[in-house]
Amino acid sequence: MQYSQDDENFPLTRFESMLKTNNILFFDSNEFENIIHHYLENGKIALSKRAIKLGLEQHPSSINLRLFQVEILVIENKFEEADDLLDRLHNLEPTNEEIFIQKANVLSKQDKHQQAIDTLLVAIEMSSTPHDDADLHALVGMEYLFLDQFENAIIYFKKCLESDTSDYSALHNIVYCYDFLNQNSEAIEYLNWYLNTNPYCEVAWHQLGRQYLTINEYAKANSALDFAIISDDTFVGAYIEKGKVLEKLKKYEEAIENYKITLALEDPTSFALLRIGKCYAKLGHDDLAIQFFKKTIDEDPILDKGWIAITKFYMKRLNYQKALYYINKAVIIDGENVNYWKVYATINKRLNFLEEAERGYKRTLELGNYELDTWLNRSDVLTTLGEYEGAIFNLIQASEFYPENAEIEYRLAGLYFLVHQTEEGRFHLKNATQLNIDYNFIISELFPQLTDRPMIKAIISEGKKASN
Template sequence: MNYSHDDENFPLTRFESMLKTNDILFFDSSEFENIIHHYLENGKIALAKRAIKLGLEQHPTSINLRLFQVEILVIENKFSEADDVLDKLHDLEPANEEIFIQKANVLSKQDLHQQAIDTLLIAISMSNTPETDGDLYALVGMEYLFLDQFDNAIVYFKKCLETDRTDYSALHNIVYCYDFLNKNAEAITYLNEFLDNNPYCEVAWHQLGKQYFTIKDYGKANAAFDFAIISDDTFVGAYIEKGKVLEKLKLYDEAIENYKITLALDDPTSFALLRIGHCFEKLGQEDLAIQFFKKTVDEDPLLDKGWISITKFYTKRLNYQKALYYIKKAVNIDGDNPLYWKLYATVNKRLNFLEEAERGYKRTLELGNYELETWLDRGDILIALGEYEASIFNLIQAAEFYPENAEIEYRLGGLHFSLHQIEEGRFHLKNAVRLNIDYSFIISELFPNLGDKPMVRAIISDSKKTSN
């Protein structure tokens, strides 16, 4: 095999050739470092370990190769062994900041974040290069995030930006901290100050617009996104956010224009297609609305909002057959989505397909949607189907999530009376009228045959007299 020495991957190619032939070739320590870095970057841990082993055999005094060894030990959660290697390296080079960075990494992986911070601060005191300082400030900021000390994190992420004003990761982290602390005013102040010195920073304008959007100052949000677009007229995110603002301002035609620009700048996104559909629906242009809803699910069949929008579109127009057709397609694509099953149940209920509606509500509950409405709707359908025992079991489960709920108690009272379980019926009905007499209509609606029963009438009327 012929190698070109001009090939920047030449050491890597030689190394992999060596592994295949079992020949032992010599590499200088920096070549080994590049090879190991390549394997770690690509998640090839076994090859990285092999390169470290061979590297240390050829360069046993290399500090950097030992530091790579520490990285592998941390990946394998061998923290004690990593500490031992670092202690030996510290004895050899007590002023090597990289050793402290790795020590901090080992501490962080063990959730010893304050100790990791203290160790990183030592590394910062040793550093004298702005680029390294910025990386270290970012590491300290992240450790403070792990401790939920957002104010301290902000301090260090700001230091990152003082070192490098294009460190947009730090800028995002600052805004994230302010958001978490619900300090939108402080975020806006900081971003405006940052923009005073960096007026063409599209990322900062974008973040500022999102802050104004959060506090519902849509005029200023719109202006901020305009400046983001002026700074970079290919910034897809700014057009998307501007579209959302224009929707809030009910300027649907302009919102559509902005969303359409994103389709021209980049591959179509399901979000933009969906929003265009909603805008056309608000404008009363139903054909275009449904056209874009369908494009949304063509683009991303797993986007539940797309299928839900189509189903609700037809449901609002009382076209339940078409609504059922599309929600069935959604359920076939993702049968574990409770939102799909809830809609499936609702549409079947409207079509009076009660068995399918009950199946939909049951599946919704199985998938963790424990809303009161879901329990009640399923219970009512079981009553309509004459499945009284199943309805009681369903409502008892509901009562675990919603104890002392009048709507549940009226239904349980009516069910037990219907099954001639008089004591249970009296117990639940008395509970129900005690909790809320205004829901007593449930008995006449769901159990019309019980309205003339003297005991039922007496419990309800006595309660009405007492409340008056």
Template sequence: MQYSRDDENLSLTRFESMLKTNDILFFDSNEFENIIHYYLEHGKIALSKRAIKLGLEQHPSSINLRLFQVEILVIENKFTEADELLDQLHNLEPTNEEVFIQKANVLSKQDEHQKAIDTLLIAIEMSNTPEDDADLYALVGMEYLFIDKFDKALVFFKKCLESDTSDYSALHNIIYCYDFLNLNEEAIDYLNKFLDINPYSEVAWHQLGRQYFAINDLAKANAAFDFAIISDDTFVGAYIEKGKVLEKLKKYEEAIENYKITLVLDDPTSFALLRIGQCYSKLGQDDLAVQFFKKTIDEDVLLDKGWIAITKFYMKRLDYQSALDYIKRAVNIDSDNVIYWKLYATVNKRLNFLEEAEQGYKRTLELGNYELDTWLNRTDILVTLGEHQAAIFNLLQATEFYPENAEIEYRLAGLYFMVHQPEEGRFHLKNATRLNIDYSFIISELFPQLKDRPLVKAIISEGKKSSN
């Protein structure tokens, strides 16, 4: 028996009225099912349980109401009770496929995914309705995804889509599996065959465009996104992807047009605003570029790419004070963002704010950025600030990540000579010249007071002879 939306609303109104007045009203089992389904969909578990209880009082033999009871037990992680109830229902109706579906759900929640698959396959054998088969195939596909069997998941998502060609979630899952398996060409073949039968599927055209983009066939990607837009001229995702293709083709004005269409079709996204800003920057239209970068961070203050873009924009134009203003704001919003701190350090270094730059590099390292240039930049600033012991400690930490590195060894040599530990200085300088004599300029650049010392000159001279 089919119920319209009005029927459902009437049933809900009557049911909630009954709860308020404590009057006992009669509902048929289908009405109870619709009421329970509504409450479950809206996360109203207490009301679902109340409806199940009252429903079973009026319809004690209803299998479907008992199955809703199982759903509640699963939600509450009462798997043993759910299992016991399902066993009872199976004894009553051994060919009820819904019992097997719920049994599979219970198994899945307990990470028994292979058993869940086996149970769902029994439900598929029992099924008499092709439209239900599509849902069952999708459930099997999801279980295979849980255990990383993407090739098997692919088989069942394809069966799902064959049973219901409008199931775009199945199509997305098929492409997800192909992507994970790095099978772009196979994905392209599959999508082209699908489009032969469903030529106006905007989702399939969109996915095809993404596959061509992945293999850098930009002309075909562009054409696919055009067909997606022809199929649905309000498809925001297709305009975004087409914009990305046009950017790669260096057609920045056309890319901007496509991104701007998305701003009209839907609420502005920080991604589209950022891309427009980047395109204007490539075109040398700085005023418009910065305008859109500012709109990006206004739209989403947590989008790190927006803050990074506007900071780098000013850095490129040597406006380091403006760059510093923005990266300071970014650091205040997210003090654990390693890219922000590295930019903060770089900008302060350019402005010769050395103590702030050193703090930036230090925080970058604390957050786990162990790139060589981070260690070296911090060291060089500490040397300039006369913090020789701190610089040595910094480099000794760096050697754990970069053992036998000439740039580190020359700096350690110079620092040990500066703190009057000539034996350590000699050891590291000999090591440095052995590793790479070409970096010997580091001594005269960072430690000019050492370059004329006879011991230093002798070790470097010997290193040059050895390298010839």
């Protein structure tokens, strides 16, 4: 049922004044439906329930008001009660498709998606209007999405578009399914077919441009996005995608123009500001790049890409002090962001602030980033700090994630020799040379004080012979 804001305002005002005065006024059932719909749309559940109660007192045989009652029960997770009420309504009106839709909704909320689909298919058989068919097919498509049955979902979203070609959410869902299945060529084929009958559909042109961008067909992507902009010259998404395409084509000035159009069309987005900054950096306009990176973090202080971009900008130019200033600010804003701690550790290591670097690597590991480099870097920093036992413990943990790794084994060998545990040192060095003799330089690089020891020389020499 379609509701108009103007239609509902007058009965709504009367209804609310009635609630204040306790005078009982009469409303026809349609007016009650509009009032309840309005409250549900605005999340006013208590007022919805009062309107349903009063509506049913005045219109006890109204099936539609009872269906609103079902909606409330579903919102309150009272599925059994909702089911019972729907069974009673079905006995009264066995061919009312809305009852089947609500029944499917109850089943869906309980994760009984296949049963929900079967119920919706019954509603489709009963349906008499193409518009209802479109909505019902879309609902079936959504249930298939819940089941991760993307091929079936595509079938029903396509049926939805056959009944209602302007249902852009169905179009988005079709493309989403194709994306999930990595079926870019199928998505392109479908979008081209759709555009043959809907040549001015900016959403379809935009999606087509996205697909071509994914498969690196930049010229075709650019052309499709031009058509999206011709169809709607205020379509921000199309300018953003066109900017991305132009970046790929290394046309940075044109990319900036497109991103800047989006800033004029609506409130600036951190994404557009960040991309403009990156384009200026590529063009060597450092002052403008910094200006836009700063705008990015002002616009969205919790966007990690903004902080990482400005930090890495300074790192690339070997200005580690400035880089450290920004990454410190980022860490204060979000101390749980693993990307910040990785960069924090790297910068501090470059500046030879070893305690801080170690803290960064340790925090990175605590936050679940178990990359080999993180373990190795932490171990090397601890070794330089003379914390050999800590370095050994760190590497033993690393070896649980990377068993039989030569880089770990050489380091463990060196560390055990340094703490005078010769047998452990010999064991790990032999293991290391068997795994990969080419990494033996780790000993001379990290543990130069050990290189002249006869035992170490002999094991490495033996390893070289064995590998030849």
